[in-house]
Amino acid sequence: MTAAASARQILTGLHEVMAGRTHAQAKLDAVVEIIGESLDSEVCSIYLLREGALELYATRGLNPEAVHVTRLGLGEGLNGIIAANIATLNLAEAKAHPDFLYRPETGEDKFHSFAGVPIVYRERAVGTLCVQHVEPRRYEEVEIEALQTTAMVLSELIAHHELVDGEHALAFGEAHTGPEVLKGFALVKGLAAGGAVFHQPRVAIDQVMADDIEAERQRVYRAFDRMREQIDAMGREPEFGKGGEHDEVLETYKMFAYDEGWSRRINEAIDSGLTAEAAIERVQQRTRMRMREIDDPLLADRMHDLEDLSNRLLRIVSGQLGTAATQGLRRDTILIARNLGPAELLEYDRRRLKGVVLEEGSATSHVVIVARAMGVPVLGRVAGIGRLVSEGDEVLLDAEKGTVTLRPSQPMRDAFGARFEKTRARQATYAALRDVEPFTRCGTRINVMMNAGLRDDVSALQLTGADGIGLFRTEFQFLVSATLPQRERQQRLYRDVLDAAGDKPVVFRTVDIGGDKAVPYLSSEALDREENPAMGWRALRLSLEREGLLKAQARALLEAAAGRRLNVMFPMVSEPWEFDAAKAVFETQADFLRSRRKLLPEEIRYGAMLEVPALAEVLELIAPRLSFLSVGTNDLTQFLFAADRANPKLAERYDWLSPAILRFLDRVARGVVGYPIEIGVCGEMGGRRLEALALLGIGYRRLSITPASVGPIKELVRKIDLAEISAAMKEWLASPPPDMRAALTGWAQEHDIEID
Known part of the structure; x- marks a missing residue:
């Protein structure tokens, strides 16, 4: 049976x-x-x-x-x-x-x-x-x-x-009263306040068992047709059709919308005697159970996209089509959702939408890509928010500290308001420094660059006054795509980024996928078995083995930068031969283009990321080959301490200002003295004012950080005398104080330097 x-x-x-x-x-x-x-x-x-x-x-x-x-x-x-x-x-x-x-x-x-x-x-x-x-x-x-x-x-x-x-009884709608503070994970940082609005009022399923199975099947067929029409129509909206990440998100939607397996499972549920609504909900429940078993964030995000379409299909078949977006926002709003699709986020009035709180969500999800471009703070992984808040409740969203306050008391409002005003005042101060070059008090020019990974991120160059893009993460295009991005599509992205950057330099890091950034179309038995993916088959290791992947990216970058300077950086270099092998792929592709009389970049500069500690032991061997070296502090820290940064028990255990980290970074900086190499830091460490102070004190003159950190770091630079902080750092590294962070904080306060 x-x-x-x-x-x-x-x-x-x-x-x-x-x-x-x-x-x-x-x-x-x-x-x-x-x-x-x-x-x-x-x-x-x-x-x-x-x-x-x-x-x-x-x-x-x-x-x-x-x-x-x-x-x-x-x-x-x-x-x-x-x-x-x-x-x-x-x-x-x-x-x-x-x-x-x-x-x-x-x-x-x-x-x-x-x-x-x-x-x-x-x-x-x-x-x-x-x-x-x-x-x-x-x-x-x-x-x-x-x-x-x-x-x-x-x-x-x-x-x-x-x-x-x-x-x-809370499951059946009992109201909550009184203040409540919930914790989450900051997906897009920022502060916001507004009234709670549910993105998607629950579709009430009044009838579960079907009277006429064939009639229910026809209702589902019609709903599928209408949903597919809606998805196709999205591609004609202004936000789409530009060849960017939005189009890649839409491709994933289309893949699911036309998936025969999904419609077959719904039909099988109807065959069991369920109505169309109940059948869709039945399949949706199975999807949710599968999502709870998925550890891979990329695959989980794909399931979230399917969930988004399931909700859309359920609203169509039930006739309950409206979301909060279609009904219109009447006040400043904090949107509440279990999960949210990127296309649905774009439907909201950006003047009223102040923030988003999700029960689920991850840093690589499609909705985060869109929210970042919109400038909307997003807090994810807030367990139980859907049943703990009521429509219209006042909400204070702190996507800096990772908290959301429901129904705040007056003291809570006052404290948040004061912090909000202070943040706005600081932002105004930082904005005024947009066109000011970051010179120290002693007259040294510091390069303050920004990190990016999307076409839309490049607009922040003009908004922040950053000196350029010190790290363009090319893997973002691979992560949001349902299939391997073709060379032509990669080339179009890289050319658009260079065009938007103008005269400012852009450093393209070759693709860093694999490990904790797995993509389903490059899965393998070896990848699936990895017990420690962050230290496994990823980044340059994967690219050198899948040489066709690196060849296509090399051609795309070389053609995109024709007539301009191309800066290429290889991630996770462990030994000099890996750098040489990657560079050889680019040189071979350049020779091929030259033989076809194609225009090449006027100059190609090659660099490496120092994330694996082993590379520091052979710096004198690789240094003559490099134009620049960038220390990736995020991965470097977890490798030095053998501590997985994704493990919440270890994420904050090891301090960037520990003597072990600072002594290592100091040794790297001294190790390239005498070579014509630009050395800098990429990562979150350089975007924190106290940590940046330490980096400047041990000789780093180039920082590549998030766009939001550019203003605060430029302001910091203008208050520093390098001789003073260098002397202090030299003394502390020789004889570390019991608490390096406390020592640096005290020094900053004595010199009237505000810290984070």
Whole structure:
């Protein structure tokens, strides 16, 4: 029997039970009998969340006296794990699971196999549905599918009969009052205040079981046609069609919109007896469960794009088409969403949209790319925001510190307002320095450059007055694309960046993908097995092995920079031969273009990133080959300390101002003295005022930082006498104080230098 047939058989029985006039307990007792008989299961049980615990509410096969007696906490026992993680379990031997918990009153000791699924309502688990057998075996996919579909129907029925209560009544819309501060992850930094507006009011599914399966199928077909028309129409909007990252985002949307596998899964759900709306929601629930199991941020972002389209399809098929964008924003707004698609963000009035808070989201997601270009602060990974805030609540968004305050008290408002005004005053001061060259008090010119990765980022050159782009991350184009970007598309991007930069230099770093920046179209068995991807097959290592990738990028850069200076930097160089091999690829491509009488760059300058500590030990060997050297402090720090910067327990444990880091950086700076090499720092360290002060004190005269940091660092430079800070740093590195950060802070205060 197919999954659809099994589910349809169960749903038919459920429909008859629910149409009856018996009370809720009798209906659930009948439900477990129907499911058990349909799946030939010796045990079928329903647990519901009541007063903070999972309560055995109905069972076939277990001791009936355990009903309303057996209770499990969230995360306790197999059912507790299912509810806590909103996950499915399928076990041939339940007792072998580390979270197995035996409750003697149930009489379940003779049963070995176990399968359970969460009962989800409004994206929260409100119970579990499970089956058990004496015989040890894993359940077939058809049985799991039937259980998941049944659980979806049960969720609506349980909600209708108000069987979930206590603290979990919040799942059914109980309002919150009083201030609340939630933590998140700053995706686009900034401060903002406004009223909470939900991006997408929930589509109410009034009917779960279908009366006419074929009619429901036709409704889905029509909805798919309309959704595809909308996606195609997006490509004709002003924001698209420019050959930039927006177009690449749209390509991913089209890939999903025309994916036959997605529409087939929805049709299979309709075959089981669900309405069009319920079928879409059913497939969406499966997608969410898969997303929770995905560790790869790139693949998770692809699933977010599919979720965005699922929401769009659900609104079309239900006739509930409006989002907050279509209804219009009437006041300064902080947008609240579980996740958000980039195209949907572009629909909002930019004068009213002040910030975005997401329950999910990641630094590489498509919506972040668009929000950064729009200048809208975004805070992601704010767990539970959707149920903790109400429409219209006052919200203070601090995407600098990574917090969002709901319903603030007056003291909270006053403190935020003062900080906001101080930030605006500082920004005005920094803006006034746009056309001022950053000379120190002693007359030394410091190069303050900016990092970029998108075509739209280049506009910040004029806004900030940066000296150029010290790091253009070419991998961004690869990360937002559904397929490997063709050479012509790469060339167009690089040429546009050079055109926009004008006379200011641009340093293009060759693609740094792999590791924690995996792309599905370059996946391999070797990549999939990596236990420590940051130190694995990535960056230049990947490019040298996949030489066709580097050849195409070399041709694109050489052709884009025809008649101009080209600055190329290779990432994650560990030994001189790697630099030589990469440079040889560029020289070979230049020879090829020369033989075709193509115009070449007037000058090609090659540089390396020092991220791997091993390169510091052979500086004198590689230095004669380099035009410039850039120290990548983000990766360098984690390699020096053997500490994964993505691990929250270690992310802030090792200080950039520790003697170990500063002594290493000092040795690198001294190691290139006497060579005609420009040495600088790329990364977050150079954009922090106290850290930048230390870098200037040990000899670095070129910093490449985020655009937002350019103004603050230019202002800092103008207050420094290099002789004074160099003398202090020399003394501290020779005999480190107990707290280097405290020592530097004290020195800055004595010299009237404001720190972060």
